[in-house]
Structures are given as structure tokens and as C-alpha cells.
Amino acid sequence: MKAIILVAACAAIVGFSYGMYSPIVPVFAKEQLAADFSQVGVIGMANFLPYMLAPFFVGMMLDRTNKAFLLSAGISLNVFAIFMLSQAQSVPETVVLRGLAGVAHALFWPSSEVLVSTSTTLDKRVKWISIFIAAWIAGFMTGPLLGKVILDFFDHRVLFQLSAAAISFAIVPALLLIRHGRPIRGEESHRQMASLGDIKREFASKPVVSAVILYYAITFGVTLAIYPAYMKDASVSDQNIEILFFAFGAARFAVLPLVQKIARHGRAALAMAVIVTAAGMAISFAFSSILSFAIALMLLGIGTSIFYPVTFNLVTKDAPVEKMGSRLGIYGALFGSGWTAGPVAVGLSSDAFGPGSPYLAFFIIGALLASAIALKKSS
Template sequence: MAKGEMMYKGKFKYIIFIITTSLFWFSLYAYVPIFPGYIEDLGVSHGMVGIIIGSYGFSQMIIRIPLGIISDRLNKRKLFILLGIISSFLSGLGLWLFSSALSMLFFRALAGIAAASWVAFSVLFSSYYRSDEATKATGYIMAANNFGQVLAMLAGGSAAEIFGARSSFLLAAAAAVLAFISGMLISENKEITRKPLSFAELASVGKSGNLIIVSVLAILSQFVVFATVYGFTPIVAESLGASSAQLGLLSTLSILPGIPAGALSGSYFSNKFGEKKTLFAGFIIAAFSCIAIPFAKSFSVLVITQVIGGFGKGVTLPLLMGLSIKNVEENKRGSAMGFFQAIYGLGMFTGPVAVGFISDIASLNAGFYFTAFICFIAAFTVKLFVKDLS
């Protein structure tokens, strides 16, 4: 009986963490499909739409490294997980209560602060596994992450369709409440022997030429994703007559292909074609999907462009993440990954901001063409500077 209870408690530890992770990401993404159009409908410029959307990446970029260092030094991850969930709750609730441009800027930035707690999630969950099972732990928690996002966008779009756009903010807050309840049951692991990161170490590993190139490519990759999928593609869909439920479907179908693409990029594609050709192809596919957006004259055609583009975009970031620590000394991998993850937040911010201002100055179509240009720059950067490391 005692053995059976131990097995149950062991399984419960993993299950409750997976549930908490899915609910957490659900709370951050429930309103994402309708958010750009919701902001635009309040009468603000595309430039302001971009700043509000980009604030999510900006706050992550600023907070992520300090949060990781503090949680390592205190050797407490559950505390920061719960604080992240509380931040997500306040973000959703604030967006539901207030609808001025400045309030949306503040509360979306607060969602970025919540997302920065992801480092605590990943470190704590990985500690439940042996060191040689790190990839298994990453696979499970990323699956929970993706499941939460996909379910959130489908549910959020449907809720907005039935109850109005603002209901998706309330749905996000409700998911955060559930995440907090399950998060209280998470098991802290006091035996983590992870050496705390330091700014000096990050600066040291940041001098690596390979890491700089890979990080720049990650910035460009996130630039494209946040300028299109989480930025201005939903506004194009609305102009084609898409409903809120269809916006949720569009966002879901934009990221779903990235799940198998990411899994295949670091294994099958890189083994068969090499990392260099795989990355190059991913950016080229993404470029043509951006070019195709202005030519989509129906919602169904727009969906096709995003499914294809989603596969291309899905190939790049997971492969770049792997390359950021490949051939890096074991004791410096944490620093390399910390540097990489902090840097690519710049793309999450600059993508929607740049396209927003280009849209105000020229047109939204010009913004998508510029995003395609960024993809081509990334592809030729790969061609010139990336070497296969297999």
C-alpha cells in the first residue's frame, strides 16, 4: 500500500505540473486572436497597435534574466511560478476592466512579465528528471505549453464570438485562477544544484560568434511571428470578414504546423539536409507566406498562406535554440540559453512595432512585404554565416 501511495504521489507531481503549465499558457493566449482587431476597433493607429502587442516581448526581454538569476540564488521556483500566474490573472482582469490604449499597454506588458516566469517552470520541471532525461522533460513541458496555447486560441475565439470580444479577457483571468489553484499543489525541489547565472557569465558567453549569429537569427524569427501571427494577420482576416471564432481558428492553424515542424527540424530535417539548409528553407517559406498575405482575397486563402508559413516559422526557432547550446561546454550551456532567450525577446517587440509604423506611413501591405524582406535577410545570413554542426 505504501509503495502504491508513493507511485501515485510520484505521478501526481508530474500531472499537476503539466495541468498548471497548460492552464498558465491558456491564460496568456486566450485573447490573442482577437486582440489586434480589438485594439484597432478602439480607434488607435497601427503604430500604437504594434507598441501594445510588442510590449509583451519587451517586458519579457527586460525581466527574464534577472528573474532567472534571483530564482536560482533563492533556490525557489514555485514562488516565481505562482507570481507569474498572478501576473497573468491581473493582466487578463485589467484588460477586461479597462479599455484605454495606455491601460492595454500596461496590462499586456504585465502578461510579458508573467511569461518571463517560464524559466522557473522549465527549471523546476526538469529537476523532476535525471540529467540524462532532460530532452524528455523538455518535450513534455513544451507539449503542455503548446496544448495550452492552441486550446486557448480556439476557446478564446469562440467565447468572443458568442459573448463578445471582452469575454476572452475574462476567460484568460479564469484560467489563471485555475492555474493558481493547481500551482499551489506543485512540489518544490529544494535539491536543485543549479549554479546561479550571473551577468558576467552571460556577457562572456555572448562574445561567441556562433551564439551571436544564432541569437540574431532568433530575433528575426520572432520579429516575423509577432508581426504576423500575433500581430497584423488577424487584422487582415477581419477585413476579409472573419468572425471571432474564425480568428481563433486562423491563429491555431498558424501555429499548429509549427509543432511537427519543430520536432522534425532538429532530427529528421537537420540529419537529412543539415541545419544550414533546413534553416534557409524555413526562412524562405516564411518569406513567401508573408508576400502572399496581401494577395489573399478570401479567408480560406489567407488560412492556406498561414498554414504554410506556420510550418516554415516552426522550423526555425527550435533549431536555433538547439544550435545556441550545441558544442557549448556543459557548464556554460545555461548561460548560453539565458543569453539566447533574452535576446530573441527583441524580435517579439520590434516586429509588431516596425510593421505598425510602416502601416501608418505607407500601408499594411507594405508592412507584410517588409516582414518578407526580414525573412530574406535571415535566409541569406544563414547562407553566409551558419555552419552545419552535425
């Protein structure tokens, strides 16, 4: 219980910092660095690429070392990467710094997941992971409000500096987790990284979950890495972008009390999350007002809140505790591949076919995926 509270405290602080600055990074790239959508996509890809590659190694490390050390390392690296972003003068510099922030997140997030997973029983896992996510979302929801106030008086670079200062406070609860993060007996013997055969077996045994995770990762990555630039292109101000991301976070937070009940429906819940997300993408394509962006982001927030706890439970429910890190590493890498591919693909297609075209594609893909899930469930 104490361990989960400390992990939740870390999540709230880190989420708050992310909420302050991350919606503005694509806007900063376009306005301050004269980046086009393709370059904004590359910056987003750099941020998410480490999360595609690192989970295999991080998962193995989590099974045999103190999880709190990795958690603290992720937070410390984030402080450095966010602060240095305030000094960036070019797209290549920003790409490197977003890559460092991605490495930091690849250390922070799996460490938090495994600490929650190994500190609770299977029947309580959805409840506690929901509390962990609630803390993260509460931070991410309120961060943009302070970000908006800061942007009323200062520029993007000061916002990044203050965000780095905010995230540094998470080191305190992370260090207090050291005694809770020691490897569980049996973890030390599980030292081999997952093989290609293990990965294929995992994805083959859970094709629906794998497909949903990939769709969720791509759309979520695009929402964070490209969508703010898309709104800016539609003449939405920086301050209103922050407020719209508050609405995104508020929708995520509002759904969380229902997640345990929704999770009982398994694949039906996944289909619901996909179709809600697809609806948000359709609105994003068809309309470009502040109201339509607010509705779209709220739908995306609802879908996200359903996606994560349900897929997390389906992935971990049959995993032995000594292999929890490796199992989460495999699916974390799948999530990371979607995060990585989504922004760069959408950036390129936005420049080639128009800024709204990717959102129409996401609507069509989501509708087809939700239909496939429903048909598979009924067959």
C-alpha cells in the first residue's frame, strides 16, 4: 500500500510537469524553430523511439535490480532533458533532447508499472493500476492550467525551465521506494532478455490486445506529438491549447472511477475504447473550431482511460511475478513502436496530403478494428 502511494506521488508530479510543457513542444518547434509537420513528426518520433527499444532491456533489468534506482534515474534524466530543451536553437538539437526525454520515460514508466504490479495481488491489480493512472492523469490534467498562466507572462523557454524544476520534486518519493523496489525472490534467476520466439508467441496468443495496443499507441502518440501543431495551424492560441489539454485530462480523469466495471467486459471494453477514439479522430478531420477540438480531445481522453488499464490487466493476468518485467517489456516495446511510427508517419502525410488527412485515416482504421473485435467476440 505504501509503495503504491509513493509510486502514485511520483506519477502525479511527473504527469504535472508533462502536462505543463509537452503540449507546447510541437508549437515551439513550429514557431521558434520554423519546423514543418514532417520535422515536428521526427521530433515526436525521437521522443518515443527509446520506448520502442528500451523496454526489452529495462524489463530484464527490472527483474534483477532495484526498481527504485531505475525510477530515480528516469526522473533525473528527465530534469536534464526538459531544462536543456529551453536552450535548443535548432530542430536537430530538439530531436536529441526529445530522444533523451524518451529514454527517461522508458526508465520511469516500466519501473512504475512493475512496482505497482509486484506490490499488489492479481484481483486488486486493476484497482491499483487505476489509482496509479489517476495520479498521473490528475497531474497531466492540472499541469496545462499552470502552463497557461506561465505563457500569459513568459515564453516557451521559461515554461520548459519551470517544468524541469517541477519534475525534480518526484525524486523524493522515488528514493523512498528503494526498500520496496528490491528484486523478488525468483526474479534474479530470470536474466535472459525475451527472444524473438517469445515475442512472436506473445503477440500470436493475444492478437486482439496487440492490435488495440498498437492503435492506442499510434493515436496517443499523435495526440501528444502532432495534434497541438495541428491546432496551432488552425489558429488556436498557445494558451487555448493548454486549456484544451486540460479538457483532455479532465475527460480521462472522469472515466477512471468506471474503469473497474468497464474492465470486466474485456474485449467489448476494448472495442468501445477504439470506437470512441475513432469518433474523436473523425471530428478532428471534419471540424477545426475550439469547441470541436475540445470534444475530440475529450473523446480521445475517454478512449485512453479505457485502453490502458484494460490492456494492462489482460497482459499481466497470466504472467508469473518473476517474469512481470519481461512481459511488460514485450508489450511496452509494441506500444513504443506505435508511438514511434505514428508521429513521423502523420507528419509526412500531413505535409503531403493536408493536415487533416491522417485523422480521417485513423477514423477508418478504428472503425474497422472495432468491427473486427465485435465480430470475433460474437463468433
